[in-house]
Amino acid sequence: MDWFGTGDAVENGKKEARSKTSRTAKTKTPLQYGEQSKDEPAYDLTDDRDRIKTVSEISSVISRLLDIDELKDLWVEGEITNHRPHPSGHLYFSLAEIKKGETYVIQAVMWKSYARELGFEPKNGDRVRLYGSVEVYEPHGKYQFTAREIVPCGQGDKHLLVAKWKEQLYREGIFDDDHKKPIPKFPEKVGVVTAAGGAARRDIENIISRRFPVEIILSPAAVQGDNAHTEIAQAIRRIDGMVDVIIVGRGGGSFEDLFEFNHPEVVMAVYNCKTPIISAVGHQIDTTLCDFAADISAPTPSAAAELAVPDIAELLKELAYLKKNLVNSLETRFEREHAELENLRLRLRPNRLAKIINTRQETAAQLALRLRNAITQKLRNERNELNLLKTGLELGNPKLPIKKGYCMVTAGGHIIRTVKDLKIDTEISIELADGTADAKVTKITEKK
Amino acid sequence: MTRKYEDLINELKEIIEKIENGDADLEESMALYEKGIAIMKNCEKILEEAELKVTELQD
Numbered sequence: 169m170d171w172f173g174t175g176d177a178v179e180n181g182k183k184e185a186r187s188k189t190s191r192t193a194k195t196k197t198p199l200q201y202g203e204q205s206k207d208e209p210a211y212d213l214t215d216d217r218d219r220i221k222t223v224s225e226i227s228s229v230i231s232r233l234l235d236i237d238e239l240k241d242l243w244v245e246g247e248i249t250n251h252r253p254h255p256s257g258h259l260y261f262s263l264a265e266i267k268k269g270e271t272y273v274i275q276a277v278m279w280k281s282y283a284r285e286l287g288f289e290p291k292n293g294d295r296v297r298l299y300g301s302v303e304v305y306e307p308h309g310k311y312q313f314t315a316r317e318i319v320p321c322g323q324g325d326k327h328l329l330v331a332k333w334k335e336q337l338y339r340e341g342i343f344d345d346d347h348k349k350p351i352p353k354f355p356e357k358v359g360v361v362t363a364a365g366g367a368a369r370r371d372i373e374n375i376i377s378r379r380f381p382v383e384i385i386l387s388p389a390a391v392q393g394d395n396a397h398t399e400i401a402q403a404i405r406r407i408d409g410m411v412d413v414i415i416v417g418r419g420g421g422s423f424e425d426l427f428e429f430n431h432p433e434v435v436m437a438v439y440n441c442k443t444p445i446i447s448a449v450g451h452q453i454d455t456t457l458c459d460f461a462a463d464i465s466a467p468t469p470s471a472a473a474e475l476a477v478p479d480i481a482e483l484l485k486e487l488a489y490l491k492k493n494l495v496n497s498l499e500t501r502f503e504r505e506h507a508e509l510e511n512l513r514l515r516l517r518p519n520r521l522a523k524i525i526n527t528r529q530e531t532a533a534q535l536a537l538r539l540r541n542a543i544t545q546k547l548r549n550e551r552n553e554l555n556l557l558k559t560g561l562e563l564g565n566p567k568l569p570i571k572k573g574y575c576m577v578t579a580g581g582h583i584i585r586t587v588k589d590l591k592i593d594t595e596i597s598i599e600l601a602d603g604t605a606d607a608k609v610t611k612i613t614e615k616k
Numbered sequence: 617m618t619r620k621y622e623d624l625i626n627e628l629k630e631i632i633e634k635i636e637n638g639d640a641d642l643e644e645s646m647a648l649y650e651k652g653i654a655i656m657k658n659c660e661k662i663l664e665e666a667e668l669k670v671t672e673l674q675d
Contacts, residue, residue, distance in 0.1 A: 354622045364672065373670060381668035388672060406673060480663055487659055490628055494652045497635040501645050504638070 223309070231304040234311055239302035243328075244313060245321060248294045249273070259283045259290065263298060263313060274302075276313040286318060287423070287455060295321040297328060299335065326423070330430045334457055337432060342439050343460040349444040351464055351475060352412045357383045358476050359411035359443065361403040364388035367419040368448070368469035375473035380480045385411050391418035397431035404437040404445070414441065415472045416458060417448030429456035438462055448472035570601050587612050621662050628655050 244263065251261035257280035264273045276298060278286075290296060299317035304310070317335065319327040337343060358376060362368045364386065376384060389403035390396045400416070407414060416438065418426070428434065429449045438445050438461040447462030448469045449455075459465035466472035570576060576599040577584040584590060590609050598605045631652040635645045 373668070377668040381666045383669045383671065386670060386672045403673075480666065483663055484660075486625075487656065487663070490625070490632065491656055493632045494628070494635075494649065494656065497632045498645060498649045501635055501638065501642070505642055 224306070227304070227306040227309045230309065230311070231306055234302055234304050241299075241301055243297050243299050244274075245295070245297045246274075248290050248292055248296055251290060251292050256280060257283060259315075259318075261290065261292075263296075274313050275310070276300075276315055278315040278318060282316050285455070287453075288320065290318055290320075297321055297331075299331060326427055330427070330457065333430060333432050333435070334460075337435055337457060337461070342435060347439070348463045351444050351446065354478060355382060355412035355476060357385055357411040358473075359385050359387060359407040359414040361387045361389055361400060361407065361414060361416040362418055362469070363391045366391065368417055371419075371468070371470045372415055372473040372476075375470050376477050379474065380477040380483070382477060392421065392425050392428055396428035397433045400428060401431075401433045401437035404434075404441055408441045408443050411443060413476050414443050414445045415448060415466075415469065415476055416445055416462065417466075417469045417472060418450070419469060420451040420454065426450050426454055426456050429458040432457075434458050435461045446472045446475050570599060573601075575600050587614050621659060624655050624659050624662075628652055628659070631655070 246263035246265045249262045249264045251259070254260055259278040261276055262273045263276050264271055266272075278300075297319045298313060298315040299319075300313055300315040302311055303314045305312060317331045319331045321328075341347070360369060360372055362372070368391075369386065373384060376382065385407060387403040387407035389399035391400065404414065404416060418429070426449055429447075435457045438447065438458055444464075445462045446464050446466055447456075447459045448466040448471065449458055451468055455465075464475060466475050577596050578599065579590070579594055579596045582589075584596065590596070590612055592609055592612065594609045596607055596609060598607055631648045634640050635648055635652075640648055
């Protein structure tokens with residue numbers, strides 16, 4: 169793996185070197201040549217141009233020569249010297265070795281991005297192991313060891329082991345950010361992987377009961393001692409899927425106390441866990457590989473508990489706020505409806521409409537008047553006609569009595585008014601309302 | 617239980633938005649309001665009834 173893109177750098181360096189060469193040949197060389205005394209035998213620099221190298225060319229060659237696997241990704245041991253703090257945060261120092269009375273020194277650098285993840289502060293005189301590569305800083309023609317890890321030797325092999333694991337797991341992508349899962353906002357159940365009787369458990373339970381008391385499921389494991397890593401890994405696998413979020417951790421301790429949380433078995437259990445994991449190993453300054461693999465890492469178990477559950481007081485505040493919003497929303501709605509109604513009402517009765525109504529009312533009144541006049545006239549006419557008829561009737565319609573049931577007797581075309589005009593067997597005609605009947609007189613009785 | 621809490625809060629927010637932006641007619645808004653109040657009570661109840669329970673897993 170080409171960590172620092174050294175290959176590219178060399179390529180670029182070469183190109184740059186070449187272009188510089190051509191520039192130098194055109195400008196600088198004739199100038200120097202011009203300064204030569206005429207008496208001295210002048211070297212024909214134009215002919216020798218190929219033999220003359222520029223500084224950058226040499227640097228480039230050195231860089232290429234040192235770009236070999238044997239000087240890459242290796243551990244080197246020695247004593248720190250010439251170390252002084254640099255405001256940039258990069259660590260500049262030398263690594264020295266005394267062999268048969270001779271001191272050998274190589275300059276070394278650790279860039280800020282690596283330096284800030286160191287678990288300790290290197291001092292002059294520390295015997296350490298560096299992991300990194302030999303690289304050339306071309307502009308200065310200087311080679312140096314670029315360290316990516318510094319491990320104190322005095323403290324035994326465990327540091328070295330952790331550094332090795334870290335490097336390896338890092339390469340395998342175990343610490344990649346895109347593998348990290350989001351922590352649920354409102355977990356139903358919180359899992360805790362720690363020692364059953366540890367301070368971490370107490371802290372976590374206290375915080376959770378104070379912030380948002382939910383169900384805690386403890387998956388107990390020894391958190392230090394030679395076999396703790398197996399227990400921790402098992403405890404994680406056992407509780408995976410049973411809870412919404414898992415806190416893995418323990419309280420503070422020495423590097424050795426926390427060591428088991430660096431073990432790849434723990435790291436892989438964290439990595440493979442389907443449930444989101446909050447890691448909280450030791451105190452603020454302690455960092456273990458478990459922290460790197462977890463979905464989120466908290467400085468302490470208490471802080472992990474705070475990350476795991478929301479604060480009920482905050483939730484109540486939010487709820488009160490939402491309640492106000494809800495009531496306001498309806499009130500606002502009502503106000504808006506009122507305003508709209510008022511607006512509609514105003515639009516409903518403009519003068520224009522009143523005028524229309526007036527006009528119509530007038531029209532209606534006129535029509536009513538005309539109607540009344542017309543009907544009065546009509547009635548008057550009818551009454552007149554009726555009166556006329558009545559008069560006519562009174563003047564005498566001779567046949568009117570017939571209609572009432574009387575009859576008219578005629579004989580020989582004359583109306584018979586007295587029996588004296590009749591004899592037995594006189595033929596008479598009796599006129600009734602609906603017709604006439606002919607008859608013969610059979611008997612005559614005169615009133616006395 | 618608390619997964620539900622999150623859903624409830626989200627529903628509540630939606631209800632408020634619906635009433636606010638006037639998507640629902642007035643009658644509907646009233647119904648939404650009633651529902652919102654009910655959800656609110658439910659949320660408060662969940663918070664009130666939250667209780668620490670610790671279970672220890674055995675091997």
